[in-house]
Amino acid sequence: MPQPHKNYASIDLAKFAAALLVVVLHLGPGGLFVKQFLCRLAVPFFLVCAGYFLFSKLQKGSAPGPVVLPYFLRILRLYAVWTALYYLALPLFTLSYNRQEIAFLVHPLQLLQRLFLTGSWSVLWYLLGLLWAVALCWLCLRLGLGAKGTLLAAALLHLFGLAGQGIASFSLQVPLLGALLNAVQLVFDSTRNGPFFSFFYVALGLWLAGRPLPSRRFAAGGLALSAPLLCCEVYAVQHFFEGAASAPDYYLLTIPTIFFLFALLIQVGGEAGPAHRALRAMSTLIYCSHILVWLVLGFICWLLGISLSSPALFALVLGLSSAFSLAVTFLARRRGFRWLRWLY
Numbered sequence: 001m002p003q004p005h006k007n008y009a010s011i012d013l014a015k016f017a018a019a020l021l022v023v024v025l026h027l028g029p030g031g032l033f034v035k036q037f038l039c040r041l042a043v044p045f046f047l048v049c050a051g052y053f054l055f056s057k058l059q060k061g062s063a064p065g066p067v068v069l070p071y072f073l074r075i076l077r078l079y080a081v082w083t084a085l086y087y088l089a090l091p092l093f094t095l096s097y098n099r100q101e102i103a104f105l106v107h108p109l110q111l112l113q114r115l116f117l118t119g120s121w122s123v124l125w126y127l128l129g130l131l132w133a134v135a136l137c138w139l140c141l142r143l144g145l146g147a148k149g150t151l152l153a154a155a156l157l158h159l160f161g162l163a164g165q166g167i168a169s170f171s172l173q174v175p176l177l178g179a180l181l182n183a184v185q186l187v188f189d190s191t192r193n194g195p196f197f198s199f200f201y202v203a204l205g206l207w208l209a210g211r212p213l214p215s216r217r218f219a220a221g222g223l224a225l226s227a228p229l230l231c232c233e234v235y236a237v238q239h240f241f242e243g244a245a246s247a248p249d250y251y252l253l254t255i256p257t258i259f260f261l262f263a264l265l266i267q268v269g270g271e272a273g274p275a276h277r278a279l280r281a282m283s284t285l286i287y288c289s290h291i292l293v294w295l296v297l298g299f300i301c302w303l304l305g306i307s308l309s310s311p312a313l314f315a316l317v318l319g320l321s322s323a324f325s326l327a328v329t330f331l332a333r334r335r336g337f338r339w340l341r342w343l344y
Contacts, residue, residue: 010269012276018042019283051205079127083120093299132194133202154203161196222260285325
């Protein structure tokens with residue numbers, strides 16, 4: 001098991017690249033390979049990293065609470081801060097013809113559902129999903145399931161969640177499964193959420209933290225095999241379930257691909273320096289801010305009567321989000337601006 005205080009340059013670089021891929025997914029150019037293969041690896045990678053580095057701090061036989069609680073409170077603070085920023089901005093910068101998208105702000109039940117079940121707004125579903133996942137891992141450990149039992153419980157939920165995605169048009173035809181999926185969709189709006197998606201990848205990180213990783217050569221070989229198979233799954237699901245009510249956005253073969261990718265990256269990078277740690281903070285800031293930047297930029301363009309092409313909009317959002325994250329990371333080190341650390 002690695003030392004919990006150790007940093008890995010390769011992981012920080014990969015996190016930064018993953019944050020950029022999320023921006024590409026939402027706003028950038030790219031075909032099926034880029035959007036559904038490369039970009040969809042980003043969030044599972046974030047989650048496995050979170051589970052691995054969090055639970056690496058656990059000593060054998062020790063209670064998980066003292067390790068899990070500070071991390072949970074940090075993510076909760078991050079979720080609350082960014083939710084507040086988005087909820088302040090939405091009424092100001094949402095154009096009149098899109099106002100129906102923010103009607104939930106004045107409907108208490110819908111607002112509560114978003115805050116606690118589906119995600120307060122857009123990309124912030126990831127932070128809520130991470131909170132759910134960490135809490136469920138803690139609960140499983142407290143119940144004595146151990147890392148293997150936790151991963152098994154998470155895998156069962158993950159398979160159920162997978163049935164509610166791209167293959168939902170098939171799954172809904174199975175009587176009992178269809179009824180359960182409809183009930184979950186009613187409550188959670190989707191099965192790509194904390195219990196059915198994030199929980200599994202955080203549990204995978206927990207399980208990896210307690211056992212030796214495969215060798216670098218084995219991980220590279222596994223990645224070379226699983227990644228092309230994942231590509232085939234992406235193309236197959238997109239072809240056979242085209243027009244499904246629930247668009248496919250996660251896949252079964254993402255699991256071995258992320259497993260081998262993480263195992264390889266953690267063994268090829270050296271000790272992280274200040275620049276790598278800055279990239280780690282920037283990845284969080286870019287992820288959380290880019291939709292807010294897009295919203296404000298779109299409003300300014302509307303005010304000025306400017307029409308931007310999709311590539312130009314993507315380039316501007318990516319550039320402004322990166323500049324914002326760099327500025328926050330730099331200023332947060334200065335006395336008087338350390339409150340900016342609450343943003344990441």
